[in-house]
Amino acid sequence: MSKIFYTKTDEAPALATQSFLPIVKAFSKTANVTIETKDISLAGRIIANFPDFLTPDQQISNDLEELGALVKKPEANIIKLPNISASIPQLKEAISELQGKGYALPDYPDNPGNDKEQEIKSRYDKIKGSAVNPVLREGNSDRRAPRAVKNYAKQNPHTMGAWSPDSKTHVATMQHGDFKGNEKSLTVKDATKIKIELVRNDGTTKVFKEAMPLLAGEIIDATVMNKAALTTFLKEQIKDAKDKGVLFSLHMKATMMKVSDPIIFGHAVEAYFADVFEKHQKTFEELGISANDGLESLFSKLDQLPADKRQEIEGDIEQAIENGPDLAMVNSDKGITNLHVPSDVIIDASMPAMIRNSGKMWNAEGKPQDTKAVIPDSSYADIYSATIDFCKKHGAFDPTTMGTVPNVGLMAQKAEEYGSHDKTFEIDAPGTVKVIDLNTNETVLEHAVEAGDIWRMCQVKDAPIQDWVKLAVSRAKATQWPAVFWLDENRAHDVELIKKVTTYLKGHDTTGLDIKIMSPKEATEYTLKRMKDGKDTISVSGNVLRDYLTDLFPILEVGTSAKMLSIVPLMNGGGLFETGAGGSAPKHVEQFLEEGHLRWDSLGEFLALGVSLDFYGEKNDNPKARILGDALDSATEKFLVNDKSPSRKVMEIDTRGSHFYLALYWAEALASQDKDQELKGVFGKVYQQLSEKEEQIVKELIECQGSPKDIGGYYLPDAQKVSSAMRPSSTLNSILDTI
Ligand SMILES: NC(=O)C1=CN([C@@H]2O[C@H](COP(=O)(O)OP(=O)(O)OC[C@H]3O[C@@H](n4cnc5c(N)ncnc54)[C@H](OP(=O)(O)O)[C@@H]3O)[C@@H](O)[C@H]2O)C=CC1
Numbered sequence: 001m002s003k004i005f006y007t008k009t010d011e012a013p014a015l016a017t018q019s020f021l022p023i024v025k026a027f028s029k030t031a032n033v034t035i036e037t038k039d040i041s042l043a044g045r046i047i048a049n050f051p052d053f054l055t056p057d058q059q060i061s062n063d064l065e066e067l068g069a070l071v072k073k074p075e076a077n078i079i080k081l082p083n084i085s086a087s088i089p090q091l092k093e094a095i096s097e098l099q100g101k102g103y104a105l106p107d108y109p110d111n112p113g114n115d116k117e118q119e120i121k122s123r124y125d126k127i128k129g130s131a132v133n134p135v136l137r138e139g140n141s142d143r144r145a146p147r148a149v150k151n152y153a154k155q156n157p158h159t160m161g162a163w164s165p166d167s168k169t170h171v172a173t174m175q176h177g178d179f180k181g182n183e184k185s186l187t188v189k190d191a192t193k194i195k196i197e198l199v200r201n202d203g204t205t206k207v208f209k210e211a212m213p214l215l216a217g218e219i220i221d222a223t224v225m226n227k228a229a230l231t232t233f234l235k236e237q238i239k240d241a242k243d244k245g246v247l248f249s250l251h252m253k254a255t256m257m258k259v260s261d262p263i264i265f266g267h268a269v270e271a272y273f274a275d276v277f278e279k280h281q282k283t284f285e286e287l288g289i290s291a292n293d294g295l296e297s298l299f300s301k302l303d304q305l306p307a308d309k310r311q312e313i314e315g316d317i318e319q320a321i322e323n324g325p326d327l328a329m330v331n332s333d334k335g336i337t338n339l340h341v342p343s344d345v346i347i348d349a350s351m352p353a354m355i356r357n358s359g360k361m362w363n364a365e366g367k368p369q370d371t372k373a374v375i376p377d378s379s380y381a382d383i384y385s386a387t388i389d390f391c392k393k394h395g396a397f398d399p400t401t402m403g404t405v406p407n408v409g410l411m412a413q414k415a416e417e418y419g420s421h422d423k424t425f426e427i428d429a430p431g432t433v434k435v436i437d438l439n440t441n442e443t444v445l446e447h448a449v450e451a452g453d454i455w456r457m458c459q460v461k462d463a464p465i466q467d468w469v470k471l472a473v474s475r476a477k478a479t480q481w482p483a484v485f486w487l488d489e490n491r492a493h494d495v496e497l498i499k500k501v502t503t504y505l506k507g508h509d510t511t512g513l514d515i516k517i518m519s520p521k522e523a524t525e526y527t528l529k530r531m532k533d534g535k536d537t538i539s540v541s542g543n544v545l546r547d548y549l550t551d552l553f554p555i556l557e558v559g560t561s562a563k564m565l566s567i568v569p570l571m572n573g574g575g576l577f578e579t580g581a582g583g584s585a586p587k588h589v590e591q592f593l594e595e596g597h598l599r600w601d602s603l604g605e606f607l608a609l610g611v612s613l614d615f616y617g618e619k620n621d622n623p624k625a626r627i628l629g630d631a632l633d634s635a636t637e638k639f640l641v642n643d644k645s646p647s648r649k650v651m652e653i654d655t656r657g658s659h660f661y662l663a664l665y666w667a668e669a670l671a672s673q674d675k676d677q678e679l680k681g682v683f684g685k686v687y688q689q690l691s692e693k694e695e696q697i698v699k700e701l702i703e704c705q706g707s708p709k710d711i712g713g714y715y716l717p718d719a720q721k722v723s724s725a726m727r728p729s730s731t732l733n734s735i736l737d738t739i
């Protein structure tokens, strides 16, 4: 029998699920829809990958692997909540929490000394970073703000910080020597295998890939980030931030670009603390300190030193901060800077948050200040500089009047940069990296490289491109809005893509549609102007821009990307329904643990479930499931109209209260429909009970707040403790038990 698979993930969404899923299960049971949970949390993935270190009762199935197979089947129907894409410091924290709970897991070997350690490291490296989404996303992405969400934002506008034309905030990006500048690309004619190798100047060779298969029609590109150009650029920016009196902030994606970006982050840490790293190089080496892991990890390793040595280094770090430009802060109360943890500042969320906040980030005093947003690689930096320039010229956007920008994103089958991890290498000695076509033995792409350069190759297969063009045309038809392909004719990879897009568009009837191709900068300017004028424009983009744009526009338009409908129509016919476009909101967990209030907004989950039930009904010829889905959509609209989203403040309705209201409206919609009398009967009673007990339930859901919560862990909290923390209303629980 087919099922809806619901993912168990991490942090705030995982907490929220403990409250929402019992409601979902109770309601869907009435339509014979089975919901099965699959554990893809960071802790779950670690446990599943190390059975040989664990006792039989600790071992669990590899749910991610199972879902990875399911997404290739037509019956797939998965609700995917956001999960942690772990940086190395997070991975180490999770391992240590699990070890403390009796799981005899090996430590993460930073510098593997033998084959066994190397094997352990490679198992962990598959878990680190963005290790879930690329496996599940066997389709392209369709992310948009439903009309009801947009209307809600127009009537209840979120705050938008005013912009001044004199703002000193700006984007700094490399002018040469970066991934964009060095990119080379080609389309593979016939299926083949390639070898990737570094031929060092000393005559030795290192093979990176022995025989990697490529399909006919695949686009490959290779490029390199030159270390010398990067470090020179970073030093200049540090000096310039100091001279201009703006904050220094670094924006990148060390989680998703899990091989390249931690290295780039490390160079920024070393550039800012150049004197410290030079003076204490030997000690840092002895302690196994890697700048790539950030300041927090560095500080924790200093604990191993005698007090006087530790104080000396800490003093030198303080001095460097004193001498350098002000650093943007992640948490000024706790002294956590932008350079503390590589996963604390993630560009898709950090840049829009800054743009919403008058272009300011927080300084060490906890005050907003103009900032230099350093985005080392220039491939996509233009979109943020164009947005900042637009705000300086026209002021902040007005959520009550602005248009909407949905996205059709190319991401299937690890498209583009997001699939580059196993083909990204930090170069150990000068030489030439060659990509050799094994059919012809010809070198098809090559780069001269220096030690420390980051070389990478990306792929995008032809079938996903065809599917992406088709999805773009169908969204353009459904909306009659202009659709813009954000592709740059001056970028090697995009040139190849443009050829395919132009060809595949010819295979569709596009009469009356307005479909354009523009560079990211032009597309930003065109789209922002329309957006300001209240006009809607579809962005059709590659994978990285998909990620950036589906946070940027939603955050400006509706305050958070949590309110997005995020569908992944799987290429083999199934459906993956993501819950919003944002992440796992660690800040929300912090608040919940401190004061028992969870502000996570599950709207994206309501929207995803609505589509999933509908899809289920259609696939399984189950009209009751469709009625549940329709009723859920009506409930979500009423939820928005009545403004029942979680408040940010303690002792007001939080995530749990918002779930109660959704259940109330869902039951009401089912009680008032006439298509299915059985459902009408069941939910008539449920609605009556829920509405009679509204006051009591809300009281129970608010009175439980106001004190610290112990859930028995962070990465693997105690299931019982979480469940009781997230389901504190016995009145609501007992009504759900009657369904
Ligand atoms: N699909 C996925 O699996 C994704 C996973 N991630 C992962 O999530 C983690 C955190 O990433 P980060 O970049 O900090 O981004 P997040 O999206 O988790 O958080 C950024 C901010 O967005 C707001 N926000 C996000 N979701 C919600 C929500 N449902 N309700 C209310 N507000 C929300 C919060 O703002 P405020 O503080 O103002 O409340 C939050 O602090 C990382 O491990 C990252 O890799 C990120 C994106 C997608």
Ligand SMILES: O=C(O)CCC(=O)C(=O)O
Pocket (backbone or CB within 6 Å): 085, 129, 130, 131, 133, 134, 255, 256, 348, 546, 547, 550, 581, 582
């Ligand atoms: O997979 C990840 O790490 C993040 C995904 C993401 O941010 C997105 O798809 O918008």
Ligand SMILES: [Mg+2]
Pocket (backbone or CB within 6 Å): 348, 547, 548, 550, 551, 581, 582
């Ligand atoms: Mg994103």
